[in-house]
Every structure is written in C-alpha cells, then in structure tokens.
Amino acid sequence: MPTTSARLLALLSLLQSRRDWPGTLLADRLDVSLRTVRRDVDRLRELGYPIAAIKGPDGGYRLGAGTQLPPLLFDDEQAVALTIALQVAATRSATAAASASLAEPSTDSLAEAAARALTTIRQVLPARLRHRVDALRVTAVERPTARPAAPVDPGLLLAISAAVHATEVLRFDYGSGVRRAEPHHVVTWDGRWYLIAWDLDRHDWRTFRADRITLRTPNGPRFTPRELPGGDVATYVTGKFRGGTSGNWPCQGTVILDLPAATVALYTRDGLVEEAGPDRCRLTTGSWSWPALAAAIARFDADVEVIGPPELTSAFTHLAERFARITARSAA
Missing domain, CATH: 1.10.10.10 (Winged helix-like DNA-binding domain superfamily/Winged helix DNA-binding domain)
Structure with a gap:
C-alpha cells in the first residue's frame, strides 16, 4: 500500500x-x-x-478554485510548458520595458515577476527536468500578437535548445528535404516559434519555423558558434522579418496625417507618432517596400501630406494609377 x-x-x-x-x-x-x-x-x-x-x-x-494558492502539482509536460511560458514572459516584458515610457512601468515589473517565478519553479523541479530546462534559452523578439500561435511540441523546443546549448549540429526534415544546420537560438516572433541557424548546405543563415521541423537523431558533431549578423539575435530577427539584417525597415518615410496622434498611435505597431497641431500628427514608419509603405499609411483613411522621401511620393502615385485602372475595368 x-x-x-x-x-x-x-x-x-x-x-x-x-x-x-x-x-x-x-x-x-x-x-x-x-x-x-x-x-x-x-x-x-x-x-x-x-x-x-x-x-x-x-x-x-x-x-474547485480557492482564495489562496495551495501547493501545486504538475506533470513533466506541464512543468516544461510552464518554464517555456515564463521564459517568454520574462524576455518579452524586459524587451518591452526597455522601450516603454516612464508612464508605463508595469512591463518591467512583469519581467521581474516572471523571472522570480522561473527561479522558484526551477528550484522544485526534479533533476531530470532541471537539466533539460536549463538548456532552454528563448528570446521573445516581438510583442504579443492577436494571431493564434502555431502549436509546437515542448519536447521539440527542449531538444533544439539542448543542441544550441551543446553546440551540436542538428539534422531535421524541413519541407521536402533534409537540412543540416548549426543551431544558434530559439525565438518567438509574432505568435510563432523559430530556430535561427547556420545552414551547412546553403552556407548562409536561415530562419526555420519550429512547427515544421521534424528532428532526426542522433545530432551531428559539435561546432564553433559563428557570429550572428547584426550582433545579437533580436537585431537579426527583427531585420530578417523586415527584409534586411540591420533591424530597420529597408523603406522608411514620414507623412502628416489629418488625424489626432492618440488615434494613430493606437494602430501603429512600428513607428514614431508625434503631434503636429489640432487633430493632426506626424508619422514616421517603415515597410519592406515603398508600395507596401504607402498602402499601410493609406489604411488610416485620412488626408496625407508626404514629408519624404521622394520614393514614398512615387509609391502613392503608383498605387493611385493602379487603383484607377482597377476602377476603369470594373466600370467597363
């Protein structure tokens, strides 16, 4: 008994x-x-x-649910999932706090609370799990998104992170072929998990969606880590998803919008919004192409004055001509 x-x-x-x-x-x-x-x-x-x-x-x-927090009981999968979530919360909140205004101190407090909770959870984990989660290093590069996250097996994230920690070559099925890569970092961006790695067959850096990776065992030999373009993983990933490696959009422009700054700021994910008078604001933002930037600005449904550069003005002209052709075909 x-x-x-x-x-x-x-x-x-x-x-x-x-x-x-x-x-x-x-x-x-x-x-x-x-x-x-x-x-x-x-x-x-x-x-x-x-x-x-x-x-x-x-x-x-x-x-049922109580008024006090009693001792908690987690199985292995729950403990791993909780550790991953706390790492994401700690890194994401710390990143947000670095760019937040003095009037928004809560992100820093959340990062500290998540870090403390992570330490507490680690102390009570059994040794077999503690060694696994200690190898887990996650960077939350982007702030949360409304898009549902693609499901990823926590065991897969742990296995990839262990290879990153041990500097061992990974072999995995991806798309229609087998890839060999030197894993550098696991990141979460816009609701998805990614592996940043040096592709040994393509001799270049690549970003792989974790939910599309099927690992092969055993891992390959150990390697000497390469220097990531941009200097750090956050700069590299931000630039990668913006069409470059510097962390900045390849196309950036400034306009005056006939809308209050407070209204535009609510719907501006990236960019600088400044007051420019009663019910007007100055918006500096970027995108991966000039037409895409012009279209993003046009979505505010307000009169626009282009401050610069000339490429942005040309993009608005290009879009206007395209939409005029669409209208003409529809009326014919």
Whole structure:
C-alpha cells in the first residue's frame, strides 16, 4: 500500500484530471476504502485545496478554485510548458520595458515577476527536468500578437535548445528535404516559434519555423558558434522579418496625417507618432517596400501630406494609377 504522501499526490492528480469524481470510483482507483478517501480529502483541504463534496447516492468530490494558492502539482509536460511560458514572459516584458515610457512601468515589473517565478519553479523541479530546462534559452523578439500561435511540441523546443546549448549540429526534415544546420537560438516572433541557424548546405543563415521541423537523431558533431549578423539575435530577427539584417525597415518615410496622434498611435505597431497641431500628427514608419509603405499609411483613411522621401511620393502615385485602372475595368 502506498504511503500517505504518495496517496495524497495520486488523489490530487485524479481530482485535477476531471471535474467530478464519485467517492467509490476514487476508492477503486486508489485501491483504498471509501473512509480512507474521506480522510485524505480532509488532509488536502487542510493544505488549502478547495475540495467540495457532491451530493448523490455514493457522494463525490470536486476540486474547485480557492482564495489562496495551495501547493501545486504538475506533470513533466506541464512543468516544461510552464518554464517555456515564463521564459517568454520574462524576455518579452524586459524587451518591452526597455522601450516603454516612464508612464508605463508595469512591463518591467512583469519581467521581474516572471523571472522570480522561473527561479522558484526551477528550484522544485526534479533533476531530470532541471537539466533539460536549463538548456532552454528563448528570446521573445516581438510583442504579443492577436494571431493564434502555431502549436509546437515542448519536447521539440527542449531538444533544439539542448543542441544550441551543446553546440551540436542538428539534422531535421524541413519541407521536402533534409537540412543540416548549426543551431544558434530559439525565438518567438509574432505568435510563432523559430530556430535561427547556420545552414551547412546553403552556407548562409536561415530562419526555420519550429512547427515544421521534424528532428532526426542522433545530432551531428559539435561546432564553433559563428557570429550572428547584426550582433545579437533580436537585431537579426527583427531585420530578417523586415527584409534586411540591420533591424530597420529597408523603406522608411514620414507623412502628416489629418488625424489626432492618440488615434494613430493606437494602430501603429512600428513607428514614431508625434503631434503636429489640432487633430493632426506626424508619422514616421517603415515597410519592406515603398508600395507596401504607402498602402499601410493609406489604411488610416485620412488626408496625407508626404514629408519624404521622394520614393514614398512615387509609391502613392503608383498605387493611385493602379487603383484607377482597377476602377476603369470594373466600370467597363
């Protein structure tokens, strides 16, 4: 017969796995008497777990939400997922805090709280998990997005991070072929997970979506890490998704919009918004091409005055001519 502590953990695990449990079924699953189940439930209540009794022929129990945080019980997958989430929260909030105004101190507080929680979780992890999560290094380059995240197996993220930590070549299926790469970093950007790596067959840096990677084992030989373009992973990834490696958009321009600065700031993900008079603002922003930049500015549905450069004015002319042709064809 298991010890009392082991039996309490087993009982708590069962209560977490479904909403309602008949007392007789719990007794059967734990291989104890119904009286023992009642005593164990009372012990868990003393520890702070809000377990409600359910009326019925056999009676039953339900684990509810309490006013205090009792001891928590996680399986291996939950512990790994929690560690990943806390790393993302800590790095993402720290990045946001670095660019936030003095009137917005909450991001820094969240980063510190996430870091403290990560330390607390690590201290109570069993050794077999602690070594795995210690190899996990995640950078949250971009702020959160409304787009649903692509599902990624936490075990895959751990395996990739372990290869990054050990500087071992990864072999994996990607698309229609097998890739060999020197893994550099795991990042999350705009709701997706990516591996930044040096592609050994293409002799260049590549960004691989983690949800499309199928690892092959074993890993390859160890390697000497290369210097990432841009100097750090955040600069590289930001530039990569903006069409370059400097972290800046390849096309940047400035306009005056006939809208209040507060309104434009609500819908400006990247860029600088400044007041330019009553119900007017100055917007400096960028995109991967001049037509794309002009289209992004046009979405504000307001009169626009282009400050510069001339390429942006030409892009507006190009779009106007294109839309005029579309209108003409539709009217014909």
